[in-house]
Amino acid sequence: DADVTQTPRNRITKTGKRIMLECSQTKGHDRMYWYRQDPGLGLRLIYYSFDVKDINKGEISDGYSVSRQAQAKFSLSLESAIPNQTALYFCATSDFGSEETQYFGPGTRLLVL
Amino acid sequence: GQNIDQPTEMTATEGAIVQINCTYQTSGFNGLFWYQQHAGEAPTFLSYNVLDGLEEKGRFSSFLSRSKGYSYLLLKELQMKDSASYLCAVPSGGSYIPTFGRGTSLIVHP
Numbered sequence: 718d719a720d721v722t723q724t725p726r727n728r729i730t731k732t733g734k735r736i737m738l739e740c741s742q743t744k745g746h747d748r749m750y751w752y753r754q755d756p757g758l759g760l761r762l763i764y765y766s767f768d769v770k771d772i773n774k775g776e777i778s779d780g781y782s783v784s785r786q787a788q789a790k791f792s793l794s795l796e797s798a799i800p801n802q803t804a805l806y807f808c809a810t811s812d813f814g815s816e817e818t819q820y821f822g823p824g825t826r827l828l829v830l
Numbered sequence: 831g832q833n834i835d836q837p838t839e840m841t842a843t844e845g846a847i848v849q850i851n852c853t854y855q856t857s858g859f860n861g862l863f864w865y866q867q868h869a870g871e872a873p874t875f876l877s878y879n880v881l882d883g884l885e886e887k888g889r890f891s892s893f894l895s896r897s898k899g900y901s902y903l904l905l906k907e908l909q910m911k912d913s914a915s916y917l918c919a920v921p922s923g924g925s926y927i928p929t930f931g932r933g934t935s936l937i938v939h940p
Contacts, residue, residue, distance in 0.1 A: 750927075757838075757932065758932060759917065759930045759931060759932035759933055760873070760917070760930040761930075762927065762929075765927060775927075805870075807872060807873075811926075817921065817926045818863070818875045818878065819863075819865075819873075819875070819919075819928065820875075821872035821873050821874070822872060823871070823872050824870075824871070824872055
């Protein structure tokens with residue numbers, strides 16, 4: 718079984734709809750992240766959480782919110798989706814320490830019409 | 831802040847050697863990562879350098895010069911499956927959260 722899973726894997730929605738992307742991990746890591754990836758722009762950090770009671774904004778948090786329901790679960794919400802939020806979304810985890818390699822989920826491909 | 835620069839695209843021949851460069855500017859250095867990402871898939875960890883010098887892992891090696899703000903990823907004996915995007919990532923000082931470069935798309939042709 719995959720260590721980091723994301724649901725759904727693909728989603729098509731309409732402008733103005735609220736949607737939630739979910740991430741679960743079995744790695745036992747405290748730290749979780751949400752990124753979006755757009756062609757030519759690389760991976761950009763949306764939100765991150767260092768433990769269950771910790772939520773921090775990343776580089777591009779406007780239009781997004783998150784919830785850390787448990788150590789293993791970190792959800793990303795788009796309150797009112799807009800077309801420029803069409804992107805590939807990745808969840809990642811890391812373990813606190815000097816190296817902190819990131820482990821990525823398989824990604825959610827989101828299309829906002 | 832972070833500023834990471836790497837070439838957008840490179841092409842190489844199967845069996846050859848290719849070097850992918852990354853230059854960075856950072857306010858505090860906590861190491862440098864290289865990740866591999868095949869089209870439509872998740873990035874996967876390749877290497878981590880925190881000290882100057884060359885680290886070798888099979889066909890892949892990564893080099894770091896902290897004084898020059900420079901790293902490269904060296905891929906030897908290229909295979910078709912090495913066609914992917916290679917992401918350079920530098921954690922920001924203090925938080926260890928990486929900032930990713932835009933990635934270098936490597937195309938390996940026969």
